[in-house]
Amino acid sequence: MSLRVVQWTTGNVGRRALRAIVAHPGLELVGLYAWSPDKVGQDAGTLAGIEPLGVAATNDVEALLALEPDCISYNPLWPDVDLVCRFLEAGIDVSTTAAFITGHGLGAGSRARIEAACTKGGSSIFGSGMNPGFANLLGLVSAGICDRIDRITVTESVDATGYASAETQQSVGFGHPITHPGLHDMVERGTAVFQDGVYLMADALAIELSDVRCETAFATATQDHDLGFMRIDEGCVAGVEASWHGLVGERSVIELKVRWKMGQHMEPDWPLEHGYLVRVEGQPEIRTKLEIRPPKGFQGRSFEDFMQLGMIITAMPAVNAIPHLHRAAPGIRTYTDLPLVTGAGLCSAGR
Numbered sequence: 421m422s423l424r425v426v427q428w429t430t431g432n433v434g435r436r437a438l439r440a441i442v443a444h445p446g447l448e449l450v451g452l453y454a455w456s457p458d459k460v461g462q463d464a465g466t467l468a469g470i471e472p473l474g475v476a477a478t479n480d481v482e483a484l485l486a487l488e489p490d491c492i493s494y495n496p497l498w499p500d501v502d503l504v505c506r507f508l509e510a511g512i513d514v515s516t517t518a519a520f521i522t523g524h525g526l527g528a529g530s531r532a533r534i535e536a537a538c539t540k541g542g543s544s545i546f547g548s549g550m551n552p553g554f555a556n557l558l559g560l561v562s563a564g565i566c567d568r569i570d571r572i573t574v575t576e577s578v579d580a581t582g583y584a585s586a587e588t589q590q591s592v593g594f595g596h597p598i599t600h601p602g603l604h605d606m607v608e609r610g611t612a613v614f615q616d617g618v619y620l621m622a623d624a625l626a627i628e629l630s631d632v633r634c635e636t637a638f639a640t641a642t643q644d645h646d647l648g649f650m651r652i653d654e655g656c657v658a659g660v661e662a663s664w665h666g667l668v669g670e671r672s673v674i675e676l677k678v679r680w681k682m683g684q685h686m687e688p689d690w691p692l693e694h695g696y697l698v699r700v701e702g703q704p705e706i707r708t709k710l711e712i713r714p715p716k717g718f719q720g721r722s723f724e725d726f727m728q729l730g731m732i733i734t735a736m737p738a739v740n741a742i743p744h745l746h747r748a749a750p751g752i753r754t755y756t757d758l759p760l761v762t763g764a765g766l767c768s769a770g771r
């Protein structure tokens with residue numbers, strides 16, 4: 421029996437999640453929510469760039485709940501805690517990439533409401549993505565061969581120019597004047613889900629944190645950039661660094677760092693690693709690098725095409741967890757609760 425899944429939105433990540441659900445041998449797409457009025461009534465397959473599927477997008481939340489899906493694959497721009505609680509109270513699991521790993525970044529009140537909704541509905545919620553999400557798992561796996569762990573750093577160091585989500589980019593500082601007095605607070609709010617990643621890793625390593633803190637740094641555009649989906653003018657933010665530190669006393673033991681650049685001309689012109697780096701300080705010292713490369717025969721020509729790979733690696737950790745989530749105990753579930761989340765059923769041989 422396949423699990424019945426409703427896809428929530430078809431943005432950058434949602435389109436790839438939808439395609440993955442349709443291709444997954446253990447999942448069945450039974451409904452699609454559309455936030456944009458012009459998507460309502462359109463076929464799910466058409467919206468995801470594949471063949472028509474006979475499932476029409478709707479903005480009728482009641483009708484989607486009435487389908488009694490096993491899970492909602494939730495990829496909206498921002499999470500709506502009221503709505504998520506409704507799903508969970510109705511006994512529907514939620515697998516999401518929308519600013520959720522442990523729920524700490526949403527605030528204690530929202531997190532408690534989500535826990536209570538899970539208990540009431542006997543349902544569970546899991547949040548992942550590439551980073552935070554899979555990158556935290558990579559850090560934990562890397563540290564699993566050490567006999568002493570002093571500190572783990574997980575760094576995302578990428579050119580984000582092709583990530584065409586203007587609201588997301590602006591919410592983490594991009595495009596605002598470098599003199600904007602609220603930049604640090606904006607980035608702290610916009611990357612708050614990384615604090616979830618810190619808590620997840622601390623929990624997995626049995627570390628009692630005394631505090632979690634965010635540090636930021638910025639690079640300034642030295643020319644105007646028109647990126648199509650947004651502009652970054654000279655004198656505005658074209659590079660953002662955010663470091664979330666998990667502290668024991670004043671010692672940083674977990675650091676989740678992002679270095680994002682958009683456009684070609686900025687000062688300082690930070691070097692990029694073009695991937696995800698784990699550094700474990702301890703015994704031994706570990707360095708793990710995850711690079712994302714196009715597959716053989718990749719037809720994409722543009723940077724935007726390449727960014728599709730970034731959307732796949734964001735969508736898949738949440739989609740792949742859906743079967744495990746269905747069997748999990750009610751509550752907020754993380755990588756510490758679920759069996760190993762793999763691409764089971766996705767091997768191309770014999771399909």
Ligand SMILES: NC(=O)c1ccc[n+]([C@@H]2O[C@H](COP(=O)([O-])OP(=O)(O)OC[C@H]3O[C@@H](n4cnc5c(N)ncnc54)[C@H](OP(=O)(O)O)[C@@H]3O)[C@@H](O)[C@H]2O)c1
Nearest residue numbers: 429430431432433454455456497517518549550551552585
């Ligand atoms: N952990 C990770 O690695 C990671 C990486 C990237 C993204 N994310 C998260 O994944 C989620 C989806 O990202 P994305 O790039 O797919 O986002 P997106 O394409 O910018 O937006 C997703 C969808 O949200 C709806 N939407 C657009 N504007 C909205 C607004 N003003 N208010 C409410 N809904 C709106 C639209 O739904 P319709 O399609 O129905 O019109 C849109 O397609 C976000 O929460 C993002 O932060 C996580």
